[in-house]
Amino acid sequence: MNIGDKVRLLHGNEEGVITKISGSKVEIEIEDGFRIPALKNEVVVISASERILFGEKEAEIPVISEKQQAVSSKDSGVFLSYIPLNDQAHAVYISNNSSKSYLVVVSEVFGSNSQTIVADTLLPSKSHKITEKNIRDFEEWPNLMVQLITINKKIEKTEPIVSKTYKFKASAFFKSKGVAPVLNKTGYVFNVTEQAKPLDIQSLNQELQTIQPKAAPSFPRPPKEVDLHIEKLTKDYDLMSNSEMLKLQLEVFEKNLNYAIAGGMDEISFIHGIGNGVLRKEIHRYLSQLPNIKYFKDTQKSPFGYGATLVRIS
Template identity: 50%
Template sequence: MKIGDKVRMLHGNEEGTIRKVSGSRVEIEIEDGFLIPAMKNELVVIHSSEKTFFEESTKTVPENNEESNQDSDQAPLIAMIPQNDQEMILHLVNPSLGSFLVHVEAEKEGLVKTLFANQLPKKQWAQLDRFKLKDLSSWPILNVLILPIHESFENKGPIISSTLKFKAKVFSKSTVEIPLLKQKGYLFEIFREEKELDIHSLNAELNEWNPTATQQVKPPSSRVDLHIEELVEKPDELSNSEMLRIQLETFEQNLNQAISSGLDEITFVHGIGNGVLRKEIHKRLSEIKNIKYFKDTQKDRWGYGATLVRIS
């Protein structure tokens, strides 16, 4: 195994790309961008032809060609899903029965950044980027180019070129369930006329979604233990990525509660371990403006397995 190999867990559903190799251990970057540790003997390399082989071997021809015509007018969608009261995650979703070549780039002040340039198969989605809600007025423009993939001779589909501007009146007035993701968010059909958003409606809905904005918030404990044994009853039944997700959700929930309630400082006990949780916590803390500082703390008790956060 080497850096860049696509691998799958033998005892779980996770797939990802090897980013670091150290003896018999590796670090894998999974779909959400998290790095998780694993032993080499727990992994299997995914051959490049595996997906094609299984798709071809399980493909069936629909009777009367009904399936090939279903959802023929659909195209990939852009979705914004609230992560918390401060951040939204941008997704590209293809709920149709056709595959597409998609290029998405963010444009800001004359500069561009490619967010996605690849094939998007049917019934698949991809996470593109994260945006801070407080920076809504300076969000980049999205330039989207979509080309349908024709696997046989059929009517030529349209090439879609569209621009999305996330300004004061771009989002819908209420959230909807995003296809495939099964989460509430804001949905944009790329090839249709853009709807303008009432920013006041967006803020009102986010306030309703986040009770801390409308009522007195009770401060959390000044010490939050993120060891997975303290958070769930049966940690042995969880995969590494599921554990990390639960720990980070608990961290963000308590941090938001601490900020909203006016708490001066809070300590997160994450342990030493392989350092993945500590690294992700420090990364997120560095992106929040109303954090005065944070540091490793209390070596005698937790062996520098804790982080003190000072809130401004």
């Protein structure tokens, strides 16, 4: 399971792309850029064979020979390409698949500041390597600004300056797989010179009238008090070892905590009992590592004694 994998929640209908992995947890970006936390054991990677079996064919990547690299109307332009070097590192290129020459400036943007990493002339059918990026740090990639000025070597129509800034969402980035023009390599490809289509307001209004509102993603809302006593979780506890019982209790704890966070709950209590204190210690250790927990503490003596933990969610 890696960043960029398309996955499905086992206990829901949501599908999305993994954007972050942290220990036993992952963050998934579903449609419209909405992100949800989940446990690794609650998601499954959607394989290519499954997509084909259920009718969603994986995009076919054409193999292009050198003779076929001539400029065509479909693939003409300047392209930004992320070409995998291995399962993590990607080389970033700017490629000119047109008959024009350009002055190109590529900068990494940090708020109101920027750092220019390429400033050069980009000739037809040529490419420049800009930098390398690690897919593991996808969330920390700075915005990338690409600026192009057309070089007219004779009297021609003055083309507007192209300036685009890219801040990728995982769901869009990993869907852009294709063959990079000029480079003739498979990667994630973006047409910098592609013009946005003019907005047809009348057609858009007609389309909106026929579309039913899409239901917002919903998550099971756990009770405010979750009882982790093993007899409450399974009828077969007498057949389980101590480690198996502890594993089940922690899985139920993590699942309900994630649902509480995703559902916007302010607080939740976990009843773990006193016993030998192992479950309480594991719960407190886990909570101490989470950034979105305001605080946690043993609850008041009544009604749970000191066998429960109150979690305040930030």
